[in-house]
Amino acid sequence: MFSDGMVLQRGSAIPVWGMAEPGARVAVSFDGTTVEASADGNGAWRVELPARESGGPLVLRIDDGKAPRELRDVLVGDVWLASGQSNMEWPISQSADGEAEVARANDPLIRHFKIPKSWAGLPQWQLAGGDWVASSPDVAGQFSAVAHFFARELRASVDVPIGIIDSTWGGSSIEAWMDAGTQGIDGDGLVELARRLKLEDAQALAQARANLARWQLPADDTGWHVADLDTTQWDDMAVPTLWEAAGWNGMDGVAWYRTSVTLTADEARRGMALGVGRIDDTDTTWVNGIEVGSTELQYDAPRVYAVPAGVLREGVNAIAVRVTDVGGGGGIHGLPGELYAQPDGGMRRTLAGTWKFRPAEVTALSLDDNKNQRATLLYNAMIAPLQPFPIRGVIWYQGESNAGSIEQALRYREQFPAMIRQWRAQWNVPELPFLWVQLASWHSGGDQGDDSPWAVLRESQTATLALPATGQAVAIDIGDVADIHPKNKQDVGKRLALVARHVAYGETLVHSGPVFEGASFEGNLARLRFRGDWLAVRGGGALRGFQLAGEDRVFHPATATVVDGQMLTVRSDAVPAPVAVRYAWRDAPVDANLIGSTGLPAAPFRSDDW
Template sequence: MSLPVAAQAKLELPLMFSQGAVLQRDMPMHVWGWSAPGAKVTVGFDGAHAIAKADAKGRWDATLPRHAAGGPFAMDIDDGSEHRVLRDMLVGDVWLCSGQSNMEFTMAEVRDAAAEQARANDPAIRHFKIPHSWSLQPQDRLEGGSWVAASPSTVSNFSAVCWFFARDMKARTGVPQGLINSSWGGSSVEAWTDARTGKVDVPALAARIKKADDVEEAKLDQTRQRISRWPSMQGDVVDAAGKPAWAAEKLDTSDWADIPVPAYWETVGYYDMDGVAWYRTAFTLSATEAAQGVTLSLGAVDDSDRSYVNGRLVGETVKQWNAPRVYKVPASALHAGSNSIAVRVDDLGNGGGMHGDAAALYVQTAKGERRPLAGTWRFHTANVTLVPTPTRHLTPTLLYNGMIQPLLGYPLRGVVWYQGESNAWAPDSMAYRQKFGDMIQAWRTAWNQPELPFIWVQLANYKSGSDTPAQSPWAELRESQSAVLSLPHTGQAVIIDVGNPDDIHPTNKQDVGHRLALAARHVVFGDAIVYSGPVYREWRADGAKAVVSFDPEGAPLAVRGGGNAVGGFEVAGADGHFQHAQARIEGGSVVVSSKEVAHPASVRYGWSDNPVDANLTNGDGLPASPFRTAPSP
């Protein structure tokens, strides 16, 4: 007689409980899994044992005593029909590393990557990467993931921020470090928040997702029809010499399509297309102009380009989606009359093509005359794929359900968070303080750790292009992040001095991890160290001057680069119009004034997406956090 399906259920464990796992020290050790309903499950670890009984759905929960740091140990799990042994388990501190792309950013991409990887030889630091996954309903199980011990051959796939953080924390504590990396590039804070906290109507959300998917599929069909005019290709067409044929000076483009430039190709009929495509146009020179060489400006190209003039490669830029392409073209590549331009574009994801400001596309002669190149070019795909535009990472509650919910119950030392870029737009940048604070409180409740430490990275300096004279969404989001410090057991790493104004993914993750570790040492372990830069406390008017006081957090005020003159301050009168101000350190305060403002009514500092002049620090070089004394009218 066959047994019921439930009675045949096999012993199953969450993926975090596996070979090489790191378990949280000095906390009750919660272990759970699934077996046949009613099964008696025994869990053993380093001489301690716990017994649990599977409920009607097969779920069982066991709790082992607190355990000091150490290892390796083995864990035994037995449900009466199967005995399993998990080996090489360590006990130390477990950190959940979450957020968007700057948390997901790997050691393979970091500054000095080869050298950093070569010295990353510490098997007591281990990384568990959760694959991108989402769900409308809270999930019990992860879709994947395994523990990987750090070594020069494995660390390239670790979160760089989390690695540098853990390296410092290991030096501070001397205990193993477990890093659970649950991050998704481009994600919003809403996606990481549970439905109840985010007030999400799940059935209505499901209907919206279905409608959006139908619209997406219709657009994909349009793109398929558009590119079906050309045969499918797996690479570039090459000539007899092995060179790219479509770069040639003379080429029959009668079967090519017209395309407006500049524009992301997704906006002009090639929706959801990634891969390689070619653009061609021409410009005319006199013999004198050709003999003197020209400058070719192609604006921005998303993501990479190889650019040719008359079949000759004149410039190449790799993975710089928003960087201007300005290339010198020597006289030897030119001639009188018509000269061809061919641009090979390789789009790695999301938007693609030649985009940006039309004024940035031109040919400039040696005498400085600019001839515009914006307009209609010829276009042909080479090796492309159609990839639906990702939206799940921006949809409320989906990532929480798939990538956080399955972790609940796994004890943590704390959370390390790097997110906010996707919420840095008006008016969401102001709403972020409530949403982020609510998310933190909800995670603490869900983990049953009401004092769960939460340490995050404030947004770096970056030229987002979203600033206006009246508003800076990035500055507002930094303000929102700082406001959440009002919650207990929280800390923040300020990094407005180590970002890259031209790249939203700065490669200096070493300083980021170090500053997070300083904050964690203070918040988690109570270390009496300088862990933060100066924090605004109050201000007062003194005639035409504003005197701004700070909490220096254990070190005196200082200026990056030396001296007492501070940049990045602005002052406004009763009209609310901010003017550039002069500022100097005087004792524990900064005195701010502007000839344009006789009676200061408010002050702000570092109030832009890329506060390049903001140079106030403490004596340890940690930067002051941007602030304003009052919201803009």
Template structure:
């Protein structure tokens, strides 16, 4: 009997005093059809069979045998194999044979982290062109579905390898795809990406219980409490939606753009604010907002600007039934639409906003000052609520807080991978830990996670390449400090560990969007790091790295490891991003200039400097130190205050 991808458990009842259990042969998804297996390392393969059953594994003329343990798991180790393929490999227990086709041997990377790693190629810069050219089927991705568990799981959630093609590549991790494309061109071997990432996740959920220093029983109790509380909130939302029969899990987008649309079943809602805080917890989908704006003849004749704050996630905005603006998938993007005079009239004008929420928070939010009507002269009137509100087509989706709870993602999305052979790890996470109380702690957590994964993958020198947080206006900087900058420092502290490297991205972020679409540059910088750390090539792979500081009178002299490329300035302008402080710890903007491998810094009013900081903010747009290869310097500070 030849079975392809045999799944499940079959219980056979035989006419004996005992019951024999027969388990269909099965293997984890990372070994299935179209897989990429790691070259030049002992090939570890495992799966499940009938407990006590004898299993034979055959791969390219090599064979290995194993006996399934009491839990049905078997594991074999085949000799190292050079890059190549495609191959078919088989596992047999004498009664069944399972064959897996189109398997390549090359380099396999585990890509993990939060939303900027999960960010799909379809959303990246120039996505249409990139997807159309994604024709190299030797670049492959296995996307691990978002999953969680209170206990370490043996089995990975259902998934399958996808060779890159215009039909499949749009869902690949953009960062990982661009990385893989460069490694493929450099190494001329297949590159497989195991994409195990979850947007919005903190680092603690990716650790095991010992590393996260938590009690598994306490974690399970927390999950039970939060699930019960969540169920109550969802029930409350369901009751609130009963006034609009048919909108839940059905309905239509509705037609409430017209100025004369029926408003009898609209209800007041506070604007700006998320609807979750106003009785509609866990509601996603299409919702309409309406408000009325009175205009004088002069204001109507001159046209207006309509400020709508931020809208989570997408909107189409109408005035008097005419579409005047649209923004797609930009939950934290500030809307300001110009409305021409031919749409307006004296007296009552109707603003209708169709909001589409894809998950988490929903509605018109932001600062009160971002909601306004401005006439041609720039005179503003507030446009804050209450507005009118009506759901049109919605679903109740429980909030995904599991990606905030220690161990849950590790248990379901990492533990089942162990001990797969890898060439390296790509890590892009940290935004969710960039808070006052978490950012400094992250340095110890990150170091512990690297050590844990290396130990459990049985590769103590496994290369670990990570992305430092990009520039972004988070709004959390204060005179006392910058959580975003502190998190970057915590990330960079991992460079003290062997076989690590970071891609600095403070020059390619989007200050107004935590998900910048330039993932090409990020993938390229990770690939440069891999070419040095993983493949041993001599090349410029990092920007200027701070080494030491000396103080002479009112001057601070900083020395750098320039990465093998001379210090330079981005944009051919004055060197920026530096601040200087004396014993009073009060930092002042500083001037700076390059002297060979050093930079000299001084600041007016600081006569006896004791500390220098560079790029020490969430959005260091003036930090323009690079090397001649164009790679940016990592933000740093010389103090430990």
């Protein structure tokens, strides 16, 4: 963390630590104060500088008598740790109005430090790398969008330098961010696992390099989409299959797929629907050399493209798909039934099977990306080395990877508060502000009527508000049901900043929508009590998203009415004697429209524990 351009936390004693020769005398000077310490028998040393108010730029000098270092352009302000999975990692350049937002990112008092993806079997004393970077349009495109918009809002309200430590990894589970002890994991076993994983990785990468060695990668793959391309020398690839399962382990970059479908003259005249499966991450698809569709950075969305009759011909029709993978798994995956050609009005025929395959560009060859689901490995390398670096608080956006089932989502109810307590204990700040984003709306495919893993995960997140100095930004109204990575990160950052202003900075302001407090049932009516902001309806009109159930536990849509500023009544003709009420209890509750007077949405809730 100690480098040019760094941001130090104001109002806290500032520890500085490192390694030197055993017994070396180390002097650390900062803003007119010098503190000294001697390295111990292992070479470790640490000093503590007195707390300082915001300011800078300053110089931090570390001198062991042999190779002094001067760190320049050091600011003192507020440092926030931003962690989680891809929605926190998501860059400004790929968010809504990305080009304009990058151009606006011209405040050099916002600094970002991106921790590289790294993992280890034991807690590390030092990060794998990283640099402090001052915000400017030249570099801001790759900054975490949520963290940057959060910092921008804070700059407007607290007017001090803001440092963001970005410790994120797309697709990561919460288990990867928790230490071994909290999860009851044997430390020696974890070291052995890490050793074995490194050995397996070396073997898998050797196989991938051998596969790549067969090909001379082109400087340009222009023309690989044409209808009559000769692919007889290309590799065979089972589709659907991720590259990693076919021996192309750890490859990020570009590869091409080719297959064909034979049509009658009548079928060609009708046009057809072409399903090319789920593609990790981006594709462009051609039929007979003509582009018919393209989807960017949606690794889990089935692609279906309409192919006009004018593109098709009687006989063999060539299909070409250019796939770009930017990290993690890559290739055409999903279900076999998602790969098909269906002439309009005709029978669907499968395209699952053996396609032709050839790599075109390799941007990385690394197996780091399969470690983000392994318990503790990310914590050891990406969180443990930060302590005891003082921070103002944590913002967290994670949970998608733990919402695969009801059981997973229920476990999160124990895991999430346990992780918060663990991080706070290791920073030795019992009420370190910890703020998070509740999962946005998305059609996960796991929503089975009343059983919604995403709804249960959201409930687990809300339950964690029982811990002190915590806060939640609700996002069910600003998601994208077709994209697990909603592009509107601006409102996410704004809502987190509102929560921070209340939880971390003590401001009295409306920072959340109405909060459900409880329900009572009388006859055919449910009465719901709320606290916080006054009740309102987004867009006006009728309230939506409510359900009632009787003793049979079968939920039915219900009508809700605002009685006064903080009470609702709910009824349903299908439920004459209700005993339970639910609101927004879906993976993607896009119709739910209960808000407060400031426009912030109420969080999903239920009165039952079924």
